Amino acid sequence: MTGAAGFIGSRVVEAAAEAGHEVLAVDAPDRALAPGAARRTWDALTLPKVELDLASADLRPLTSADVVVHLAGRPGIRSSWGAEDDIHRDNVVATRRVLAAAGGRVVVASSSSVYGSAGRDRPTREDDPLAPASPYAVSKVAAERLARRCPDTVVLRYFSVYGPGQRPDMAFHRFTEAALAGRPLPVFGDGRKARSFTHVDDVVAATLAAVTAGVPGGTAINVGHPEPVTVRTAIGLLGRILDVRPDIENAAPVAGDADRTWADPSLARDLLGWTPRIALADGLADQIAWHREIAPAVL
Numbered sequence: 660m661t662g663a664a665g666f667i668g669s670r671v672v673e674a675a676a677e678a679g680h681e682v683l684a685v686d687a688p689d690r691a692l693a694p695g696a697a698r699r700t701w702d703a704l705t706l707p708k709v710e711l712d713l714a715s716a717d718l719r720p721l722t723s724a725d726v727v728v729h730l731a732g733r734p735g736i737r738s739s740w741g742a743e744d745d746i747h748r749d750n751v752v753a754t755r756r757v758l759a760a761a762g763g764r765v766v767v768a769s770s771s772s773v774y775g776s777a778g779r780d781r782p783t784r785e786d787d788p789l790a791p792a793s794p795y796a797v798s799k800v801a802a803e804r805l806a807r808r809c810p811d812t813v814v815l816r817y818f819s820v821y822g823p824g825q826r827p828d829m830a831f832h833r834f835t836e837a838a839l840a841g842r843p844l845p846v847f848g849d850g851r852k853a854r855s856f857t858h859v860d861d862v863v864a865a866t867l868a869a870v871t872a873g874v875p876g877g878t879a880i881n882v883g884h885p886e887p888v889t890v891r892t893a894i895g896l897l898g899r900i901l902d903v904r905p906d907i908e909n910a911a912p913v914a915g916d917a918d919r920t921w922a923d924p925s926l927a928r929d930l931l932g933w934t935p936r937i938a939l940a941d942g943l944a945d946q947i948a949w950h951r952e953i954a955p956a957v958l
């Protein structure tokens with residue numbers, strides 16, 4: 660399990676162990692976008708673990724695994740501009756090396772950003788054309804292409820994941836911390852962008868299902884909530900949960916950030932038996948509770 664010090668990976672590895680899988684957690688916390696948070700998560704992890712830089716280390720520890728769940732990488736559209744070398748190294752080179760080292764199935768984390776923006780008339784399906792619009796999205800397309808050539812790979816296209824432990828650069832994390840501190844919420848653009856926000860526990864469930872499901876090799880599968888919500892609407896929900904009227908501070912939109920993502924999760928239902936269960940209002944309350952109770956001790 661790579662990326663085990665990360666936001667999503669740390670929850671997947673714990674859930675996999677709880678489900679009875681024998682796990683080995685792999686990460687190089689110093690390579691994380693938020694190395695301080697990753698290092699704390701890594702140090703707190705009590706499962707078997709090995710620190711390996713996947714872009715350069717000897718990856719023999721992965722060879723004997725029945726399944727490698729590969730979530731390590733450098734996420735984020737905004738921070739990918741100007742960081743092309745790191746992006747290529749940690750998303751493409753690392754994935755190529757993991758695919759070469761693995762002896763069995765590899766479940767690879769990809770992203771809704773490979774599609775560019777969704778249309779207005781229908782959600783995005785896996786066979787829709789890809790239109791990556793940032794160095795990050797381009798790297799995810801490249802990693803997918805390498806993965807889909809291999810005999811037993813499942814590519815999961817995650818859509819805007821949120822929930823407890825969310826990365827500090829992500830929107831709900833920044834909004835919640837700002838609201839709790841009485842500061843205006845930093846919004847890139849005018850708040851009209853819509854996202855298929857997907858709770859991390861739903862993402863964990865889809866990822867664990869992909870470990871064992873009968874899926875044809877090289878299949879890409881959307882892991883996203885089917886109801887897109889605008890950033891403005893999400894901020895309204897956040898204000899109601901916190902019982903505050905949030906001030907907003909608009910900043911320039913981020914280049915390459917899609918106007919809309921909108922997942923069609925039918926293939927995930929058919930192949931993984933997975934349907935997202937957590938509504939945004941409940942999931943956001945869950946994330947806010949984490950910021951109130953746990954984040955102050957770990958951030």
Ligand SMILES: NC(=O)c1ccc[n+]([C@@H]2O[C@H](COP(=O)([O-])OP(=O)(O)OC[C@H]3O[C@@H](n4cnc5c(N)ncnc54)[C@H](O)[C@@H]3O)[C@@H](O)[C@H]2O)c1
Nearest residue numbers: 664665666667687688690691712713731732768770817820
């Ligand atoms: N969070 C989201 O909304 C989202 C959406 C779509 C796709 N994804 C993808 O899901 C995966 C996990 O995302 P996340 O939000 O948990 O990110 P994260 O940054 O919290 O976790 C990624 C982890 O990968 C590790 N890593 C990076 N380079 C490494 C290397 N060379 N060797 C070993 N470990 C390395 C980091 O240390 C970090 O702990 C990523 O592949 C990301 O692109 C995330």
